[in-house]
Amino acid sequence: MVVFLKLAGLLAVAAVVDAVPFVPTSKLSAASLYKKDVTPLPDYATAYAPISYLNSGESWWPSDIATHLQNVIPEIDFTPIDGFQTAGQTTLANLNTVDATAYLTSKDNVDDSPAWQLSNYGKPTTTAGGYSAAPGTIIAVQKNATWVDVFYFTFFSYNHGGAVLGIQFDNHVGDWEHTMIRFIDGKPTGMYFSQHGSGSAYTWSALNKTDAGRPRAFIAVGGHANYVKAGKQEYTVVGKLLTDKTNAGFAWDFAQNYRGYWFDNSTQTFSPAGGATTDDASWLSWKGFWGDDKYPLSRRGQYCIVNECHYAAGPTGPVMKNLGRNALCQREAKCSVYTSADDLTHQSKRTSH
Numbered sequence: 080m081v082v083f084l085k086l087a088g089l090l091a092v093a094a095v096v097d098a099v100p101f102v103p104t105s106k107l108s109a110a111s112l113y114k115k116d117v118t119p120l121p122d123y124a125t126a127y128a129p130i131s132y133l134n135s136g137e138s139w140w141p142s143d144i145a146t147h148l149q150n151v152i153p154e155i156d157f158t159p160i161d162g163f164q165t166a167g168q169t170t171l172a173n174l175n176t177v178d179a180t181a182y183l184t185s186k187d188n189v190d191d192s193p194a195w196q197l198s199n200y201g202k203p204t205t206t207a208g209g210y211s212a213a214p215g216t217i218i219a220v221q222k223n224a225t226w227v228d229v230f231y232f233t234f235f236s237y238n239h240g241g242a243v244l245g246i247q248f249d250n251h252v253g254d255w256e257h258t259m260i261r262f263i264d265g266k267p268t269g270m271y272f273s274q275h276g277s278g279s280a281y282t283w284s285a286l287n288k289t290d291a292g293r294p295r296a297f298i299a300v301g302g303h304a305n306y307v308k309a310g311k312q313e314y315t316v317v318g319k320l321l322t323d324k325t326n327a328g329f330a331w332d333f334a335q336n337y338r339g340y341w342f343d344n345s346t347q348t349f350s351p352a353g354g355a356t357t358d359d360a361s362w363l364s365w366k367g368f369w370g371d372d373k374y375p376l377s378r379r380g381q382y383c384i385v386n387e388c389h390y391a392a393g394p395t396g397p398v399m400k401n402l403g404r405n406a407l408c409q410r411e412a413k414c415s416v417y418t419s420a421d422d423l424t425h426q427s428k429r430t431s432h
Contacts, residue, residue, distance in 0.1 A: 118341060120219050120352045123265050124229045125334040128217070129258050130209065130293050131233070132309070133202075134300035135328030139254075141201035141213035142236040144362075145171055147253070147369070150195045150236075151183035157372065159184075174362040182372040182393055185252045189237070189371070189390075190380065196237035196252070202329065209332035214355040217333070218363075220342045220402050225264050228404070231333055232257045232397050234369075239301035240391070241321040246384070248321075249275075249302065253370030253393035256303050257400060258296050261407060269416060270294055271407045273400075274304035274312075274323075280407035280416045281307055287420055298331075299323035307420045344403035368393045 133140070148170055153163045160178055163169055166186040169177065187193040201213030216232040233256050240249025259271040271280045286294045287308055297306045304323055306312050312323040339352035340360050349360035370393015374381040382389050401409045408414035 117351055117353060117358075120217060120229075120339045120341075120354075121227065121262075121265065123262060123267070124217060124219055124339075125337075127229075127260055127262075127267050127293055128332075128334040128337075129231055129260075129270075129296045130289055131258075131296045131298050131305070131331040131333065132325070132327045133298050133329040133331055134324060134326055136300050136324070137202075137298075137328065138197060139235055139237045139239055139301060139303075140198040141203075141211050141215070141331065142195075142198040142234055143201065143213045144216070144234050146195060146198075146213075147234070147236045148174065148183070150186050150193070151252070151370075152186055153177045153181040153367070154184040154372070155181050157184070171362040172359050175365045177365060177367060179366040182368040182370065183253060184371045189250070189252060192237075198236055203331040205329070208335065209330035210335045211331055212336070215333045215337045216397065217337045217339045217352075217354065218342050218349070218397060218402065219340070219352065220344055222344070222403075227262045227265075228259055228402075229262065230257050230259045230397065230400070230402065232400075233298070233303065233305075235303050238303060238370075241302060241323065243321055246382075247389055248384075248387045249391050250389060251370050251391040251393050253368070254303050255369065255394050255396055255400070256298075256305055257397070258294075258305050259407070260294070267294075269407050271409070272296060272305040272307055273409060274299075274306065275302060276394075278305070278409055279307065280414060281420065281422075282416060282418050285417060285419050285422075297325035297327070299325050342402050347398075349398075363396065363398055366395060366398060369396055370394065 149167050152166050153160050153169060160181055201211050203209045203211045218230040220228045235254040238251050238254035257273045260267050261269045267283045269280060269282050270286060272278050288294050297309045306325050309325045309327055337354040338356045339354035341350045341352050349363040351358055351360050373388060373392040374390040380389060404411055406414040407416055
C-alpha cells in the first residue's frame, strides 16, 4: 500500500509538470525550478520583449538592483534607520521590512562617480546579441481572462539629468524607467514608453520593430527615458525645452537576462515567475525611495530653480507605477494613444517619479 501511494504521488506530480508550459532552464533559477507555485511568464512576454538601444555616449549603464542595495544605506532625514546603519545590510530578501519613508542613500559621494553607479558591468555586449549582466525586471499583470499587461522595467544606479542653458538639473541616485506592452488574447495591441515620470503610448502598428517583430525602444543618454524612435526628443524643465538624445548605440535584449514576476492587482501582491528571480518577490512591495533624498541647499553643488534642482530625490519603484492601470499610460487622465511614431513623443515632465 505504501509503495502504491508513493507511485500515485509521483504520477500526480508528473501530470502537473506536463501541464506546465515549457520554459528553458536557462531562464529559471535553480530555486524557481523546484518551487511548486511558480507560474512562468507567458511565452509572448519574452517573444515580444523590446530591444532597447542605449545611446552610444552613455556613461551610466543598466544596474543590478542587488548590487545597488549593497551600496546604499536606508535613511530618513539623512539619518540611518535602526538595523540598517551600514551598507550591505539591505537585501532583496529584507527590503520590504525597511520603513517605506526611507531613502536608499549612497554610501559614496555621488560627485566621485563611484564604479557601482556607473555600472560598467551592465553595458550590453556587442558579441552576444545585446546581453547585459544587469537583469531587467519583467512584471506581468493579468487584468482579465484575455488581457495581460507586461511591464519591462529598467534600473540604473544613477540618473544624470539634463542641462538647461548650461545648468545641470535632475541628477539623482537610482533610476527606474519602463515600457509596457498590452496583450489581448496573447497578441500585442499597444505599448507605453515612460519618460521622466510621464510618457507616451502608441498603437502596435505604429512601432518600429525588428525583423522578428519585436518593438524597438530608444533610451536617452544619462536620464534613460524611453522613446519610440531615435533622434532628439524634447521635454519641459524650468519652463524651457530640454533635449533628450537617443540613438541606436548599444542594443539591449531584455529577454536574455531578467527577473520575472506576476502582480495580482486584486491583492496588490507579487509572485516569482522565473528568469534570474529568487523565490522572494517581497522586495517589489516596498514603497520607499531607491536613491538619496533631495539634498539641502547647504550641500555643496546643490541649487534649485522653480522647484527643479541639481540633485533631486531618488524615485520610487515598480509598485508605485500604476501597474493596475486601465489606460496604456501611467498617468491615465491625460492619455493619448498615437497611431504614428512621428506623432508627439513626449508629455511635459513632472518633478515626481
